[in-house]
Amino acid sequence: MLIALARFSVRHRRMMVGFWLLFVIALGAISNSVGPNFATQFELPKSESNDVRELLTANSPDLAGFSGQIVFTSPNGVTSDEVKSSMTELFTQVAQIPGVAVASPFDTPGKINPAGTTAFAAIDVTLRSQNELISLGSEIQEIGKKFSLDGVEIEYGGEIFAVFELPASELYGLLAAVIILVLAFGSVLAMGLPIGTALIGLGAGTSLVTILSHVVGMPDFTTSLVAMIGLGVGIDYALFIVTRYREGLENGLSVEDAVVDAVDTSGRAVIFAGITVIISLLGLFLMGLAFARGLAIGAIVGVLLMIIASITFLPALLAMVKHRVNVTTRAALVALVAFVVISLIAVINHSIKTFLVGLAITVGVTLISLVIKPLRTPIKHRLKKAKELTFWYRWSRFIQRRPWSAALSATAILLVLAAPLASIRLGFGDNGNAPTTTTVRKAFDMLADGFGPGFNGPLYITVQGDAAANPDALAAFVGTLQSTEGIAFAQSTPASADGSLSLVIAYPTTAPQDAATYDLVKFLRSDVIPPTGVDAKVGGFTASGADFATAIGSRMPYLFIGVLSLSFLLLMAVFRSLLVPLKAVIMNLLSIGAAYGVLVAVFQWGWGISLIGVGKAGPIESWAPMMLFAIVFGLSMDYEVFLLSRVKEEYDRTGDNASAVADGLAATARVITAAALIMVFVFGSFVLGYDRQLKLFGLGLSVAVFIDATIVRMVLVPATMELLGDRNWWIPAWINRLLPKIDVEGHHSLETH
Numbered sequence: 001m002l003i004a005l006a007r008f009s010v011r012h013r014r015m016m017v018g019f020w021l022l023f024v025i026a027l028g029a030i031s032n033s034v035g036p037n038f039a040t041q042f043e044l045p046k047s048e049s050n051d052v053r054e055l056l057t058a059n060s061p062d063l064a065g066f067s068g069q070i071v072f073t074s075p076n077g078v079t080s081d082e083v084k085s086s087m088t089e090l091f092t093q094v095a096q097i098p099g100v101a102v103a104s105p106f107d108t109p110g111k112i113n114p115a116g117t118t119a120f121a122a123i124d125v126t127l128r129s130q131n132e133l134i135s136l137g138s139e140i141q142e143i144g145k146k147f148s149l150d151g152v153e154i155e156y157g158g159e160i161f162a163v164f165e166l167p168a169s170e171l172y173g174l175l176a177a178v179i180i181l182v183l184a185f186g187s188v189l190a191m192g193l194p195i196g197t198a199l200i201g202l203g204a205g206t207s208l209v210t211i212l213s214h215v216v217g218m219p220d221f222t223t224s225l226v227a228m229i230g231l232g233v234g235i236d237y238a239l240f241i242v243t244r245y246r247e248g249l250e251n252g253l254s255v256e257d258a259v260v261d262a263v264d265t266s267g268r269a270v271i272f273a274g275i276t277v278i279i280s281l282l283g284l285f286l287m288g289l290a291f292a293r294g295l296a297i298g299a300i301v302g303v304l305l306m307i308i309a310s311i312t313f314l315p316a317l318l319a320m321v322k323h324r325v326n327v328t329t330r331a332a333l334v335a336l337v338a339f340v341v342i343s344l345i346a347v348i349n350h351s352i353k354t355f356l357v358g359l360a361i362t363v364g365v366t367l368i369s370l371v372i373k374p375l376r377t378p379i380k381h382r383l384k385k386a387k388e389l390t391f392w393y394r395w396s397r398f399i400q401r402r403p404w405s406a407a408l409s410a411t412a413i414l415l416v417l418a419a420p421l422a423s424i425r426l427g428f429g430d431n432g433n434a435p436t437t438t439t440v441r442k443a444f445d446m447l448a449d450g451f452g453p454g455f456n457g458p459l460y461i462t463v464q465g466d467a468a469a470n471p472d473a474l475a476a477f478v479g480t481l482q483s484t485e486g487i488a489f490a491q492s493t494p495a496s497a498d499g500s501l502s503l504v505i506a507y508p509t510t511a512p513q514d515a516a517t518y519d520l521v522k523f524l525r526s527d528v529i530p531p532t533g534v535d536a537k538v539g540g541f542t543a544s545g546a547d548f549a550t551a552i553g554s555r556m557p558y559l560f561i562g563v564l565s566l567s568f569l570l571l572m573a574v575f576r577s578l579l580v581p582l583k584a585v586i587m588n589l590l591s592i593g594a595a596y597g598v599l600v601a602v603f604q605w606g607w608g609i610s611l612i613g614v615g616k617a618g619p620i621e622s623w624a625p626m627m628l629f630a631i632v633f634g635l636s637m638d639y640e641v642f643l644l645s646r647v648k649e650e651y652d653r654t655g656d657n658a659s660a661v662a663d664g665l666a667a668t669a670r671v672i673t674a675a676a677l678i679m680v681f682v683f684g685s686f687v688l689g690y691d692r693q694l695k696l697f698g699l700g701l702s703v704a705v706f707i708d709a710t711i712v713r714m715v716l717v718p719a720t721m722e723l724l725g726d727r728n729w730w731i732p733a734w735i736n737r738l739l740p741k742i743d744v745e746g747h748h749s750l751e752t753h
Contacts, residue, residue: 002311006263009315010256016316020200020309027207037213038220047547048525052539055462059496062101063503065126066133067541068158070144071443073118073450074151083152090147091121094140099126110489118450125160137161157443157456159541162431171347173682175340177235184674188332190325193242193317198234201309205230205302212301218294225295229631230302232682233277233638236675237270237310240642243671245318246325255322259315267311272574273641274307276567277634283563284630287555292626327378331369335362392669396662399718406719410711417594420601426549427619430456430512433692452488457512459521460540461504462495467534468502477534481506484528486520512542513618521546549622559629567637573739575648578731583720587712588636592629595704603696612687612695621693624700632704635679639713643668657728661721669714676709
């Protein structure tokens with residue numbers, strides 16, 4: 001079927017390209033007409049903090065959603081008549097917004113510090129989507145601008161005012177991808193084909209996901225994840241097919257036969273590599289979280305469209321460019337250099353005008369080359385070395401001559417890198433990690449200086465039963481809490497009209513992300529509250545973070561087992577081997593474990609944390625290991641499939657395991673390295689952003705890909721395959737009979753058209 005599809009794409013290339021362009025335009029038009037319907041709802045698993053939220057939702061909806069603070073400070077004091085009058089009017093106007101409740105410090109004890117220089121109003125908001133929350137935060141700040149006073153600083157803290165934005169630094173990664181592809185291919189046109197294919201697939205994917213958001217619940221940042229994964233796999237998949245096409249031309253095949261051969265071999269590897277990514281993403285369904293399912297569906301749609309574009313749209317493009325894929329003119333090189341340099345300047349200066357100038361220069365050079373013939377002169381390529389003289393062939397032979405040393409050394413490095421994983425602590429970072437220029441960070445620091453860091457993350461403790469309606473019993477319970485080590489201040493407030501529910505707000509002495517705060521939540525639940533006999537439950541954003549981390553940690557084994565089992569079965573069917581898929585699973589676990597270990601060392605232990613612009617150490621974001629595993633395992637299996645399919649192809653042809661490994665590595669190592677470098681730069685560019693979560697996620701992805709493409713793929717794989725020899729391809733006969741026949745090496749029959 002792939003051969004027929006490839007020939008159809010070649011012989012009807014204009015129709016195929018036209019179809020994809022119309023398809024993307026149509027999806028974009030539909031997407032723009034219906035608009036997005038994304039909504040970030042981080043539902044809590046069954047837990048005590050979830051019980052607190054449900055109680056408050058039923059009795060006091062304003063207290064069951066999101067919270068924040070309006071913090072103000074003045075060296076001359078915050079209780080003067082002028083300050084009090086102005087701020088009270090501000091609080092009144094904010095409280096008039098539907099679904100918003102404000103507790104003024106002038107009416108509520110404990111919200112003015114002892115020195116009288118800092119105060120805060122607590123804001124509680126009913127549950128709403130992330131976009132609605134961003135709009136609300138902006139609306140409140142606009143109201144606040146009308147109440148500025150000399151000598152009084154007003155800032156806004158808490159989750160209401162925290163804004164998440166993708167950094168412009170991701171463009172550095174895309175520019176790096178352009179440079180790497182040019183160096184890998186030695187051709188500007190060959191560079192443009194993978195990027196063009198990925199952009200077409202991405203355009204279709206993001207539009208389709210936006211349309212699907214009306215049918216399936218998806219978080220606001222789904223399209224960002226689709227873009228991240230889609231660009232990565234799209235460029236990779238096209239890169240491997242273009243490389244195989246150029247090999248076909250070098251071996252004397254016609255354009256059509258070279259395209260068919262590329263699709264029938266590398267195209268098959270693309271399909272099965274994509275299936276492994278999809279299997280990894282399907283593992284997110286095992287987490288039992290709606291937002292994870294929405295992310296998985298969006299990412300799967302993106303990957304599917306990249307696979308389809310790679311085996312239909314790309315072959316049509318290859319048929320159109322023909323032998324020019326290997327040609328780079330002087331004009332093309334000058335235009336590319338100008339575009340990259342000027343685009344880099346535009347990104348640094350955040351100037352769209354500069355980018356447009358660079359684009360105009362690029363187009364201008366191209367047009368001038370149509371008139372000035374010397375600019376169309378092709379640049380000579382370096383003579384291609386014989387296979388046996390290439391670095392990667394010699395590297396494979398070097399490893400194969402000392403397989404035990406290579407395998408043990410590589411394994412030791414991975415285990416050392418993974419060692420910090422033993423002390424991983426899941427949780428959520430707080431706004432103390434935000435840039436010092438943001439209002440949430442300024443408010444965080446003002447509260448920490450005026451009251452203590454724990455005032456940035458209060459605990460919400462619901463009280464039911466007799467104590468809720470008995471003032472003396474409730475006061476005694478509050479006193480018990482306030483005398484507990486780790487609690488700075490506690491106060492109660494009614495939470496239901498009939499008096500059956502009261503709420504105690506307790507402020508820890510430590511910051512929300514500190515391990516001591518998480519320990520305090522456990523201590524209150526296990527040792528402090530039970531002896532009082534009060535029916536009380538601990539909730540709030542900080543306690544929810546602790547419960548969410550516990551729930552995620554308890555579900556992670558299901559994710560691991562499900563993804564690893566399905567991937568093992570798929571690889572066993574593809575390569576007709578028992579040991580090859582087993583090695584692949586173990587090695588990928590080692591590389592992911594090493595990436596986790598690096599994250600713990602940097603973000604939790606604080607090793608070198610200042611070098612990446614993070615202020616202080618804290619927990620590993622609870623969602624990060626889950627998402628990292630799903631994405632990295634899929635990408636790692638991509639490289640595994642590409643390398644081993646070529647090795648298996650050579651082994652089936654020669655029957656010599658050692659030569660097959662060396663030849664397979666020599667044929668794929670350069671392109672795998674280029675693909676991995678692109679991933680490393682694209683993901684690593686997020687470390688240049690300002691958000692701690694993005695830095696953590698970007699570093700984790702880039703480290704995992706780097707380790708996988710170097711230590712694992714270039715050292716461990718050839719070493720272990722040399723040690724196992726022909727046993728690499730052994731499989732019990734009874735298992736072989738049960739497995740479906742899957743051909744990933746291609747038919748290698750181009751004689752019949």
